[in-house]
Amino acid sequence: MHKHYTVRFAKGALPLRTPTEGYFLDPELGQQKDILTEDDVYCSCLAKTLCHVPVPVTVGFYAPFGCRLHMMLDKITALMQQEAAQREAEELRRVRWQPRPVRGWGFPRLLWYLVFLQPVITELHLRRKNVKFLFIRFSAWQYAGTDKLWAGLVTTLCEGIRHHYGALPFSVYSVLGNKPAATPGFCQREWHCRRRVCLALLALLAALSLGVGLLYLSVGARAPSHGAAGGSLLRVFGGAATTLSGSGLLMAVYSVGKHLFVSQRKKIERLVSREKFGSQLGFMCEVKKEVELLTDFLCFLEIYQRRRLRVVLEVTGLDTCYPERVVGVLNAINTLLSDSHAPFIFILVVDPSILAACLESAGSMKGTADNGYLFLNRTVTLPFSVPIMGRRTKLQFLHDAVQSRDDLLYREMTRKLRPGGAGGGGGGRGGRGEGAQLLAVETQAASERAQSRIDAQAARRIQEALFCLHDERDCLYEYVPDNVVSMRRIVNTVPITVRLLQQQDGDFAGPTPRQAVAWVVLANQWPCRLSWVLQCLEDRQQAGGAPEARARLWNVFCDNSRELHSMTKALQNVLDLDGDPELFERFLGSDFPFTVAEAQTLLRCTVNLDHSIRRRMGLIRAVSALKPPSPPKSPAHDGPRDAGGANHAPGANHAPGAFQSGQGSGHVPAHAGEAHQPWDQGHGGKPRPVA
Structure with a gap:
């Protein structure tokens, strides 16, 4: 039902290559890579978009069940870390401040800032471009047996952040930390002294010192030269001062120790284990307080480290759980995303049809999610449908499958031991090794320059495409829905589509940015009708009768709309995803008359269209095409009719009176015999004579 396609890549100029070819950096091998697969291109575009997308965001990583998902997630993780390192280097060249460490010698400094300083969100902090990603993978299959799968999601998130930054800093922040404040005016100071904490600590230390001094004096007053009444009075005041100050310090230490040994995960598990915990007043409020405390701690670390922090939570295995567990996880995601300043990026790896x-x-979702696709659209703000496996990707997978297990293990071990991706030569080939290294350095520099030029061109095209969305002189904004979530879906998808178009057409001879953003709007607003048109084109092409490249999509839809109308019952939930049909007619009929050739080019870059809809339509069409054969004629039933016809013929020849008297009854068999005569297509549709 699907056809593979070949992607052309825009690359830097290299020796013995055209200006549109070159090398790319393989994040898995850490070395230059000549052949780039289709999956690498898609993962690269998604990784670049996630580095710039505003948070919080939920990415719908849509793919059929068991489709190379973990490998693509590993590629996206490596590419996002590579992009973060590049932005970190650019920020260091722009400013002189370096990020503060949280480990080693920076750990005591972090504790000092946690206790005595108040963070302030300034304009300088909001303009920072360097970012650090914290990746946490949550496998729902591991928690499929529990009744509260969503609790496992929240606890995994809390435990991952606690493990990365340590238990002590978060415990100190839970007891003594303060929420970052907004900047008063144009103040550039990011830290203010916490005077109340300092004064309270000085008061406790002074009281403790005074109490210890009084106790020391009371011990000296027991001598015979001093009065007993004065010694007892000093002992009373000294004991009281020491007890009060010491108890205050001990309470603070006890609270920190309690949060140190009793983590957020244990708190939530304890709440879940209670009987009838769901009916307790304010239970979800307690969970949300823990999440807000975690968000404030991350905001504190952002200001302390002088970089932006993004927590990427990859949710996998959700389509293997029971329906009620799935609903609980989605509700937990909505709870975590309720804070507009939460630095969370959720990658929901699921099969949308399941x-x-x-x-x-x-x-529990009756009346709320009667249509599961609509509920997903309300939750997901960046859809990304994993494309069909391309030719190069399939060849790479086949090559890896052919390799033995020992070869794969050897490759995994030598990948980390290879210095810079270049192997050392022998003593007699030292000059050749140095020349190869020099050529590799020059090649990498040329490819980096070409890639930077491509990124600059892509940035200009993305700005041009996004400008078409809010240009009042253009009619495109009329087709954008009034829903804010749908607007974010479109805006988030446009950069990926433009980058994919750029990778395919290096000379920008393909669709314009306006056509690209219009195609994104078309796939977002009418996914069912667009999938139907694409499926009809694919079926017609496979049958050998593909329409002309200049044919318009609207004409293709009109030719097959009657068949789509006959499938409304089977595709009712999918049809509910579409917008206004009149706007669809105006969109493809007059404002954006896409042709078949443009649709085939843009289909390779379409990531916001669910491919499972097309597969479902293809299966329905294939089943409807299997018409049952006509039942065979019964000889016992046709025999008397033939005999009767034979009896009429002699009667007509030998008894003319009988023919005249039976003229009315003989008219019907004449028609019946004519209806069963086979037609000869070669003689103008005339009936062939039957012997």
Whole structure:
């Protein structure tokens, strides 16, 4: 049902290569890579978009169940870390401040800032471009047996952040920390002294010192030269001062120790284990307080480290759980995203067809998620449908499958031991090794310059495409829905589509940025109708009767709309995703008359269209094409009719009176015999004579 395609890549100029070819850095091998697969291009575009997308965001990583998901997630993780390192280097060249460490010698400094200083969100902090990603992977399959799968999601998030930054800093912040404040005016100071904490600590230390001094004097007053009454009075005041000050310090230490040994994960698990915890007043409020405390701690670390922090939570295995568990996880994600300043990026790795069925069959979602696709659209703010496996990707997978297990293990071990991706030569080939290294350095520099030029061109095209969305002189904004979530979906998808177009057409001879953003709007607003048109084109092409490249998509839709109308019952949930049909007609009919050739080019860059819809339509069309054969004629039933016809013929020849008397009854068999005569297509549609 699907066809593979070849992607052309825009690359830097290299020796013995055209200006549109070159090398790319393989994040898995850490060395130059000549052949780039289609999955690498898609992962690179998504990684670049996630480095600039505003948070919080939920990415719908849509793919069929068991489709190379973990490998693509590993590639996206490596590419995002590579992009973060590049932005970190650019920020260091721009400013003189370096990020503060949180480990080693920077750990005591972090504790000092946690106790005595108040962070302030300034304009300088908001303009920082360097970012650090913290990746946490949550496998729902590991918690599929528990009744509260969503609790496992929240506890995994808390435990991952606690493990990365240490238990002591978060415990100190839980007891003594303060929420970052907004800047008063144009103040550039990021830290203010916490005077109350300092004064309270000085008061406790002074009281403790005074109490210890009084106790020391009371011990000296027991001598015979001093009065007993004065010694007892000093002992009373000294004991009281020491007890009060010491108890205050001990309470602070006890609270820190309690949070140190009793983590947020244990707190939430304790709440869940209680009987009838769901009916307790304010239970979800307590969970949300823990999440807000975690968010404030991350904001504190952002100001302390002088970089932006992004927590990437990859949720996998959700389509293997029961429907009620799936609903709980989605509700937990909505709870975590309720804070508009939460630095969370959720990558929801699911099969949308399975997840939609789970939402529709869940008893607790009756009336809320009767259509699972609509519920997903309300939750996901950046859809990314994993494309069909391309030719190069398939060849790479086949090559890896052919390799033996020992070869793969050897490759995994030598990948980390290889210095800079270049192997050392022998003593007799030292000059050749140095020349190869020099050539590799020059090649890498040329490819980096070409890639930077491509990124600059892509940035200009992305700005041009996004400008078309809010240009009042253009009619495109009329097709954008009034829903804020849908607007974010479109805006987040445009950069990926433009970058993919750039990678395919290095000379920018393909669709314009305006056509690209219009195609994104078309896929977002009418996914069912667009999938139907694309499926009809694919089926016609496979049958050998593909329409002309200049044919318009609207004409293709009109030719097959009657068949789509006959499938409304089977595609009712999918049809509910589409917008206004009149706007669809105006969109493809007059404002954006896409042709078949443009659709085939843009289809390779479409990531916000669910491919499972097309597969479902293809299966329905394939089943409807299997018409049952006509039942064979019964000889016992046709025999008397033939005999009767034979009896009429002699009667007509030998008894003319009988023919005249039976003229009315003989007219019907004449028509019946004519209806069963086979037609000869070669003689103008005339009936062939039957012997």
